[in-house]
Each structure stands twice: as C-alpha cells, then as structure tokens.
Amino acid sequence: MTTETIKSPAAATSSAGHALELRGVSKLFGALAALSDIDLAIRPGERRAVLGSNGAGKTTLFNCITGDFLPSTGGIRLFGEDVTRFPAQERIRRGLRRTYQISLLFNGLTVRDNVYLACRGVSRGRFSFLRSRADDSLMQAAEDLVAAVHLSDLIDTPVSVLAYGQQRQLEIALALAGAPRLILFDEPAAGLSPTERKDLVEILTGLPAHIGYVIIEHDMDVALRVAERVTMMHNGRIFKEGLPEEIENDPEVQALYLGDGHE
Amino acid sequence: MSSNTPPNQTLANPQAPRWWLWLVDRVAAIPAHAWAVMLVLLVMPLVADDFFLFQIFGWTFILGIVALSLMFLAGYGGMVSLIQMSVAGLAGYMVALFGDSGTTISLGLPWWFVVPLAMVIATLFGSLVGLLAVRTEGIYTIMITLAMASAFYYFTRQNYTIFNGYTGFNLVLPPDLFGVNWREPVPFYYLTLVAAGLCFLLVTYVSRAPFGLALQGVRDNPRRMAALGFNVTAHRVAAYAFASALASVGGILLVWQNAQIAPGTAGIHATFDILIIAVIGGLSRPSGPFLGAFLFVLLSTFAPDVLRAIGASGERYKMLIGGIFLFVVFVSPDGLLGLWERWKAHLTRDDMARGKGETRP
Numbered sequence A: 001m002t003t004e005t006i007k008s009p010a011a012a013t014s015s016a017g018h019a020l021e022l023r024g025v026s027k028l029f030g031a032l033a034a035l036s037d038i039d040l041a042i043r044p045g046e047r048r049a050v051l052g053s054n055g056a057g058k059t060t061l062f063n064c065i066t067g068d069f070l071p072s073t074g075g076i077r078l079f080g081e082d083v084t085r086f087p088a089q090e091r092i093r094r095g096l097r098r099t100y101q102i103s104l105l106f107n108g109l110t111v112r113d114n115v116y117l118a119c120r121g122v123s124r125g126r127f128s129f130l131r132s133r134a135d136d137s138l139m140q141a142a143e144d145l146v147a148a149v150h151l152s153d154l155i156d157t158p159v160s161v162l163a164y165g166q167q168r169q170l171e172i173a174l175a176l177a178g179a180p181r182l183i184l185f186d187e188p189a190a191g192l193s194p195t196e197r198k199d200l201v202e203i204l205t206g207l208p209a210h211i212g213y214v215i216i217e218h219d220m221d222v223a224l225r226v227a228e229r230v231t232m233m234h235n236g237r238i239f240k241e242g243l244p245e246e247i248e249n250d251p252e253v254q255a256l257y258l259g260d261g262h263e
Numbered sequence B: 001m002s003s004n005t006p007p008n009q010t011l012a013n014p015q016a017p018r019w020w021l022w023l024v025d026r027v028a029a030i031p032a033h034a035w036a037v038m039l040v041l042l043v044m045p046l047v048a049d050d051f052f053l054f055q056i057f058g059w060t061f062i063l064g065i066v067a068l069s070l071m072f073l074a075g076y077g078g079m080v081s082l083i084q085m086s087v088a089g090l091a092g093y094m095v096a097l098f099g100d101s102g103t104t105i106s107l108g109l110p111w112w113f114v115v116p117l118a119m120v121i122a123t124l125f126g127s128l129v130g131l132l133a134v135r136t137e138g139i140y141t142i143m144i145t146l147a148m149a150s151a152f153y154y155f156t157r158q159n160y161t162i163f164n165g166y167t168g169f170n171l172v173l174p175p176d177l178f179g180v181n182w183r184e185p186v187p188f189y190y191l192t193l194v195a196a197g198l199c200f201l202l203v204t205y206v207s208r209a210p211f212g213l214a215l216q217g218v219r220d221n222p223r224r225m226a227a228l229g230f231n232v233t234a235h236r237v238a239a240y241a242f243a244s245a246l247a248s249v250g251g252i253l254l255v256w257q258n259a260q261i262a263p264g265t266a267g268i269h270a271t272f273d274i275l276i277i278a279v280i281g282g283l284s285r286p287s288g289p290f291l292g293a294f295l296f297v298l299l300s301t302f303a304p305d306v307l308r309a310i311g312a313s314g315e316r317y318k319m320l321i322g323g324i325f326l327f328v329v330f331v332s333p334d335g336l337l338g339l340w341e342r343w344k345a346h347l348t349r350d351d352m353a354r355g356k357g358e359t360r361p
Helices: A010-014 A058-066 A088-092 A111-121 A137-148 A164-176 A194-205 A220-226 A244-249 A251-258 B007-011 B018-028 B032-047 B050-077 B084-098 B111-133 B139-158 B185-208 B210-220 B222-226 B232-258 B268-281 B287-309 B314-331 B335-355
Strands: A020-029 A032-042 A047-052 A073-078 A096-098 A182-186 A212-216 A229-234 A237-242
Touching: A020 A058, A032 A058, A032 A237, A047 A058, A047 A220, A058 A088, A058 A096, A058 A182, A058 A212, A088 A096, A088 B222, A096 A164, A111 A137, A111 A164, A111 B210, A137 A164, A164 A182, A164 A194, A194 A220, A220 A244, A229 A244, A229 A251, A237 A244, A237 A251, A244 A251, B032 B050, B032 B185, B050 B084, B050 B185, B050 B210, B050 B232, B050 B268, B050 B287, B084 B111, B084 B139, B084 B232, B084 B268, B111 B139, B111 B232, B139 B268, B185 B210, B185 B232, B185 B287, B210 B222, B210 B232, B222 B232, B268 B287, B268 B314, B268 B335, B287 B314, B287 B335, B314 B335
Parallel strands: A047 A212, A047 A229, A096 A182, A182 A212
Antiparallel strands: A020 A032, A020 A073, A229 A237
C-alpha cells in the first residue's frame, strides 16, 4: 500500500479530541439488548480491535456507528460532531468508511466501476449526467486503489466472477476511496487463505498514520498484530479494554475464548 | 472497420478539438450491426408503405420510448414502475389542454411553450410518484405504482375541468413547423425515429455516466451505496424524474399520432402493455424496449389476420398474442435480447469449434 494512493486531508491532523466517541449507546431489538451502555473513544489515527464471541454485539456496534441502525439510547460523535441522527451517507462524507462481514459489492459492475463509485460517492458530481473521461482524476484514483489491492489485472472484470479472496480485497479498496479518516473493518480476514491473510496484515499495517481503524476479527493472530488497543465485548457490553498483550494474557479473556464460560 | 489501424488515428488529427476526437471515438465504437439497423431505418420510407411507416413504425417508436423509460428504471435501477404510461398520458393531456384541440377547454398556447410545459408537468408528476414509491421494494413498488396508475385513469375519466372526462380531447395535431404536416406518414416516421434515436442514445450515454453507474450500484446494493456516501432515496427519485422526462416524449408523440387522447390511452390495459413490451424486449439494454414494441405492434396489428388466414376466428387474436409472449418469456427470461445474446454466443462457439478443427456431432 502506498501512502500516495490515499489522500491525507488537512482536517485529519487538525481534528482535536476523539475521532469517534460513543457515550452510553444501547440498541434494543424488542426485548433483546444487542448493545448495552457502550462507552468507547478512539483517538485520530488509532488502530483498535474489537473482539468477542458470536452475538457479542460487534457488528451491531458497527451498524450504529455507520448509521445503518439508530441507537435506542446514547450519542455518537465523529470528529467532534454529534452524528447520532445523521444518515449513513452524511457520516461517510465526514471521513468514516466501513467494510462488511459478507462482501457487499455491485455484482453487475466491473472492478473499476465499483471503485470508481466509491471515489465518486465522497466527491462532487454524484448526480452527474456527463461521463468521466479516461484521464479524469477520480478514474485515476480508482485505478490506483485497484492497484493498491493487487487487482489491476482484473480491473475490467465483472465483480460477480471474482474469487472470494479477491472480493474481500475489493471490499478494502472501496473503504479506502476518497479521504478516509476512520475505517471500520468487519472481519476482513474471514475465509481468507494464510497468504491472503498475510497480504491483509500488510495492507492494514501499511495504511498512512492519519487513518485510524476499528477492526472486528475472530483471528486473534491477525487482530493482535494490527491493533494498538483491544476492546473485548460480551453479551452486548464492553467487558475489557487494554493493550494486545494484556488482553492476550488475561485469564478471563482466555477462559471466554477457550469456551470455559465467563461468569 | 476493414483496417487494423484504430479509427481515431486514421480519422482524427491530433490537433483537432477535444469534442471532435470524442465524437470520432464514439462513432468508431458503433458496432457493424448497429450501422446496419440505422441504415435500414433511414431508407425505410423508400420501401415501406404509408401504413407501415405511420402505424407500425411510428407506433413502435412511441411505445418503445415509453417502455424505454421503464427499462431505465427496472434494468438500471431495479424499480419496476407501472406509472410510466400514466406519465406519458399526462404529457399528452397537457399538450391537448394548453395547446389546440377540438374542445373549448384547450387554451391554444403556442407549441414551443406547450411542449416543454407538458414535459415539465409530466416529469414533476412522475417524480412525485417516485418519491412515494422509492421507499418500497419489489412487488410493493409494482403495487403502489399500479395503484397510482389506476387512480390516474379513474381521475381522468371523472374530471371534466382539466381532462374532459370520458371524451377526452380530439383534433390534437402537431404544429406545422417548417411548412411540413408532421402527421403525414413520412414526416411522422422521421419525427418518431429521431425522437426514439435521441432517447436511446441518451439512455445509453447516461447508463455509463456517474448518475447511471450509481443507479446500477443502488440496484445491486442500496445499503452499500449509502455506505459509500450516496443518498439512495434521492438517487432513485432522480431516476424517476429522468425516466418520466423520457416517457413524456412518448406521450406527446402518441397524442399527435392519434390526434386525440382519452382516459383509455393511459388506462390499465395500456399500463400493462408497456410492462409486457419491456419484459418481452428485455430489460438489460436500451434496445430491448424497441424490439419488444416492434413485436407487440406487429402482433396487435396482424394477429387477427393471421388467425383468419388459417381458418380460425379472428376474435381470438389476444390468445395468439398471449401465447407468443408466453413462449418468448418461457424460452428466454431476458426476452428478445436474451435470444439475440444466446444466438451470438452460439455463433461464437461454432467459430471456435471450427477454428480448432473440431467436428460437431
């Protein structure tokens, strides 16, 4: 990953306080509390892993942050701005990006068009009726991103025929479009081969320092290598927070992950 | 192209203005079969009689334009809208109301004011329906637009102040521009051909512009589009507006062709005809609706004669039409376009087999 591929906005360095801040966020689905009273603060440029067993509320947490779900209670601030009631696209335009656990791509379009749409979504001219020229700066940015995730040979291939691992790489390219400041990666390593996992770790650790991310990952090896801090979730609550080595050696975490149960 | 040299290098001089290079590039990209179709359509008046020019081709182009507006929404946007014929009908009604007709309701305003006004009103109406319909998906979009199309039909039947109720408007004629009577078969043929050609080119162009690409993104994955910064609802409503502008062109030509408009013009039958045309032709590309319209017009016009020729009752012509439509959909889910694609694939396979010296059983 080259740093030139991803723009570095001036705002990223000037932003005071936290990149992301959640205060008392809860999400209820009927009687089920998928999230309960979540407090979370991510500094600009921080790399954070969110771990937890299935059903711990990790993806629901992401959905609340991106605006796919409105939280039942609590507030969300993005780069100092209260975005709790903002629609998803408004949060994206403020530098938030995400990838999905199950690839959500545009299967009827080519790799180039997928990434081009991602670049267009955070720029002007989303409703433009004029075609872009081949030397258009957004088209150039799209091609650079495709190269950054090693898919240049497949740039004009429809996404529907890509292999699974390639679709996961494309997911990441979409999240890197424009000028990302905070990216939410939802299990990016799921289903990848050991070589692809190595590539993924390289891409994540090679991201420019001003880009922070939160990563949900079941593969502890990947998660602990790419994160500076770790947040453990269990039953919709934050259960522990600390440095990777603290979390790794924590007996409670080990008991939970080894399946001995947590009381 | 017979030469292997790229055409933009043979035709364009490097100092030429950018738009000229663009145009040369675009023209060079037109495939041979498209040139053939264009040539045939341009010389058609030399071989076809007045009935064919006016009734068969004129009607094909008009229905094709309205079905194209549905193809744009359904094919690129994933929204099957049944309001398109009502939008076309409203544009026709507005031309009759604001322009000249045989009724006293008409205001007699000049055509150059009336035509854009009719298009704007119809586009606003289509966008408004879109605004209500875009929050639904699949079958519910069909139901809500069908409900509004029915409401429009009954409203035009019962309202005498604007729509002149059951009678509608008659003697609605195209303007005598350049001293030409545009309802004469040859001028009307070219008028509708040019309109259809422009609508076709516009849709083809827009489908690859950011707006069209984003619409296809919305079709494939609305949630992801929002997560890329797009306002999915606004994009869908804008697609309705664009499609409505296209449909209004069809509606204006239709009222000029028939010289009259009545509630039945945009009735429930007409609404479903447009859906049938678009599906039969194929929803994947802008040429589909025109293919579908051509088949539909041929069948609607000649099915009774065909039945009578084989000694059956001509009154059963709808059964023949229905049977043929059923057959097309059964053998090819993507309509006539799908058949064409399969035939092309078959030819390619044959060529490859011959190239490798393989023999087919």
